[in-house]
Amino acid sequence: MTYTADSALDFVSIARELGTNQGLTLKSGVSNGTELTPAEVRSRMHREGRNFLRRSPLNGATVDQEGLANNYAVEPTLYYAGFPSPEQARQYALQGAIAVLFVTLTLLAAFAVS
The missing domain is CATH 1.20.5 (Single alpha-helices involved in coiled-coils or other helix-helix interfaces)
Incomplete structure (x- = not known):
């Protein structure tokens, strides 16, 4: 699988490919970009195995296409005070x-x- 600068990257497919090709060796200096995976993503892939990118969304947390966790403040439901x-x-x-x-x-x- 090769990636060029003008094509849109599909990070989910890259993550799946990384999960299957843990022992990546570069041939003739050509890179497909998989060696640029952040350490956090690689450790999550190792820890979660087949469940990587299949987690249900948690309250206040999301996981982006690269597998990085984003935590947000949970906003309370609004209500009007009575007199x-x-x-x-x-x-x-x-x-x-x-x-x-x-x-x-x-x-x-x-x-x-x-």
Whole structure:
């Protein structure tokens, strides 16, 4: 299999060929590009064997055509917050009043000590 610069590379077929031709020897200095496989891909090919490039996609991770893993942040599902009920509003007002009282007492204690 030969590859030229003007043709589109099919990385999956290259990976499959690499899996079958582990002992690649170059003849007359002609290269088909398989010796340029990253070390991560070669170790995954050795570790996964026949399951290479056949993994189901994981949540937040993908595998590109060369077999390299790409990890992405998983975005949470969005939802709209509802307006608080009257009882929740009273609870928030009570918590706010307690917080203001606590801050005021802390400031008064600081001024009294200094």
